[in-house]
Amino acid sequence: MTQIKAILIDDEQSARNVLTNLLERTSFNIEIIETCSNLEQGVVEIKKRQPNVVFLDVQMPNYAGYEITHFFNEINFEIIFVTAYDQYAIKAFELNAIDYLVKPIDRNKLNIALEKLEEKLKQKNQLIDYQSLLKTIKDKNYKKIVIPELGNRHIVDLKNIVSIEASGAYSVIHLKENEKITTSKNLKYFEGILSTEPSFFRSHRGWIINLNFVKSLNKTDLVVTLANTTLKTKISRNRINNFEEAIK
Template sequence: MDEIKAILIDDEQSARNVLSNLLERASTNINVLDSCNNLESGVQKIKEQQPDVVFLDVQMPNYAGYEIARFFDVISFEIIFVTAYDHYAIKAFELNAIDYLVKPIDRNKLDIALKKLEHKLHQQASLVDYHSLLKTIKDKNYKKIVIPELGNRHILNLTDIVAIEADGAYSKIHVVNKATIIASKNLKFFENTLSEEPSFFRSHRAWIVNLTYIEFLNKTTLNLTLDNGTITAKISRSRISSFENSI
């Protein structure tokens, strides 16, 4: 595809220089339009130059990077966040399926992020609601998750997910009202992402269930009935004790 236009926003000159040099050596054709040392000036440059992607530092003076949602009614560009080891920020990015890089930036991980960026731009994937991300990080209360599905993204309330079923390299997200979404992430991804959500339980190598929807456990057939009988999940015999302690 044609060159990808980028803007870098980071309050540290050295960090901007390092990232700029890495992007110059990357196999992806990136044209860095501008480099800014704070969010306010970065927002102005974004509005003037209309980049395809913004590489955005998370922690900066005055405004944190994720507060970019305050300045736009619609985010019409992709964002790759650059962050130090911030537990809450990283957790929120994972839940919202947003690309991020951890400082110091690893060249291989940058290349992976750029390949994903190329794919997103090529597919014209719908963009995440960054206002939701902002609230997620500030509240430290993860109530929504973005499910990637074949170039699109579904924003779901965690409380609407009844169960998640393994489907090879993909996962089936069973939600209320009998709907099913095929997510382009495997079950291990969702297990890690939801590890701190007490309502979600890994009942079987192929299933994660939402405990709030459990209706019945059959210890003979090793089946779990959920959501008024609309879904039947499996439970491993070795997980029954942990399951009963979690209810």
């Protein structure tokens, strides 16, 4: 299920509370990352937090919700208008909003709007993946991979991957500066797509390591320590000779 990061903008605290409660009780993977009481504050938070969707009240003091276009050169997030007046639907669709909700918000209509939103976000992620793939093929430069994580897509430079650790049916991608991504792809999947990359070595049934980050090898404990990280990865005894040959 696609993870959805949302910002709510409404000048009425009670309206923000009601919508928050409704969203939290849906079956969608939605995280409310900020709530705002006016458009100016909302614009600041949108630029800072980069949400997938903004639930935007139409009628507010100072600026109406549809005036949000005055603050952005490009709207790279989805908009769901929330209004007490049906006539604002026309304005919503002029601005290419995903949908609009009339107060008091009906749960079924909210779910329909969220279904549309989720589908659009999936298509957007697929487009990002496709564009990245086309560029990779065109450049003949297979130095980036797309890693799925909880509905998101991370485009990662291979040079930033320190190691890949098996975690049951999942894998944990360890990046520089101790960052990590957990993905549903297993280690065998990554071993296959990295098979032509000489810098990646399957050191153990539970580990693939980037040889460029190797700091030391302890043959007694069967541990490889990697630079720029606190990781101590495992190495199988029968792979030590191949490992030593690979790092030459």
